Amino acid sequence: MTAPGPVSGGFAFARVARLGKRARAPMKTSEKGIETLELEEGNVLRAYRCPAGKWTIGMGLTAASGVVIPKAGMVITAQQSRDLTKKALAAKYEPRVALVMTGARQHEFDAGVLFDWNTGAINKASWVPLWARKAGAAAISIKFRLWNGGGGKVLPGLVARRERELRILFEGMYPVLGEPSRPSVSVARWVLQLDFAEKIAAMTAFKKLGYPVGLDSAAIPAAEIRRFQVDHGLTADGKIGRATLSTLQRRLDATEKAKSVGLFSGGVTASAVTSAAPTGMSDITDWIASQPWAIGAAAAVIGLWGLWLAWQYRDVIAAKIQGRAPRLAAALRSI
Structure with missing residues (x-):
């Protein structure tokens, strides 16, 4: 038997190299994902x-x-959004x-x-080592479900989201958002996966801010949602x-x-100074309230705080003045 020549040997080596390279190809998120x-x-x-005031676009970028x-006013296409998401x-x-x-x-x-x-915590989540050790669905799920809160509170939306992710992890079952049962230009459409409690909370908030949306989450007047969106510089869809x-x-x-500093509601008073103080400081706030000079100093500090809040929420101020001063509102949103 003759030894393989350099050509056949080179071919075999190249084939193995290609196979190895293919095996090492990094995993990508699937289209379903x-x-x-x-x-x-x-x-x-x-x-x-976003709620924290950061400019956001696409799928939360x-x-x-x-x-x-x-940036303010930036618009992208659906394809650009998907491309940017894949890059991220x-x-x-x-x-x-x-x-x-x-x-x-x-x-x-x-x-x-x-x-x-959603969490940025894949490197420290305790469910990951359990998954790596094939510890079993029950043990992994307990640790996975711990990631369900924010600000020290359990958030129903995250509870539901973790359950959907667990179904993908263990069963390969991806959620599907169906088309609305009665599409209509007169009825607003929910485009995120929210539970009943979250929808009720949002509807209550709209009403509190002067946008009467009713009590039926499946029959919210689209006109009220569009009015809210116009007032806040959003796409009125x-x-x-x-x-x-x-x-x-x-x-x-x-x-x-704003309530804590009397912003937009009559300025800073001695009662506003004391009510703005953290709990557990009653002795200090009582003393401040009894000292005219201390009231003035505290009022100045809270006044500066109020100005800082006004700057942080200039988009909210823009919404309040939209009807009276649309150009100023647009300028505030652009900053």
Whole structure:
């Protein structure tokens, strides 16, 4: 038997190299995974401010994504949004998940990516080592479900989201958002996966801010949602999605914080000074209230705080003056 020549040997080596290279190809989020991400995050094609005030676009992309710097008035297409999402996944999330979930099947990998996109915690989540050790669904689920809160509170939306991710992780069952049962230009459409309690909370908030939407979550007047969207510089499409709900949350947060300093409601008084103080400081606030000079100093500090809040929530101020001064409102939103 003659030894293989350099040509056949080279061919064999090249074939093995190709196979090895193919085996080492990094995993990517599947199309189903990206579609699920869109269902969870929404896909907003016009830049908006998230509840924290950061400009956001697409499937929740901020400047921190490294792939886009959203700005006031920025508009992208649905294809651009998907391309940017894929770039963000490839740059940050997919490599992190691949590193800690070696050997994952596609649906397991997708579940890890969806979890990490929402929490940024795939490297420290205690369920991941259990998954790697094949500890069993019950043990993994207990740890997975711990990631259900924010600000020290359990959030129903995150509870439901974790359950959807668990179904993907263990069963490969991806959620599907069906078409509305009675599409109508007169009825607003929910475009995120929200439970009944979340919808009621949003409807109550709209009503509190002067947008009467009724009590039936399936028959919200689209005209009221469009009016809210116009007032806040959003795309007036009558859809209750991520941008609309984030803006609604900012309105609520601004109102709550403004109350503590008398912002928009008559200035700073001695009672406002004491009520703005943290709990557990009653002796200090009583003393401040009895000292005229201390009241003045505290009022000055709170006044500066009020100005800072006004700047942080200038988009909310823009909404309040939209009808009277649309140009000024537009200028405030552009900053």
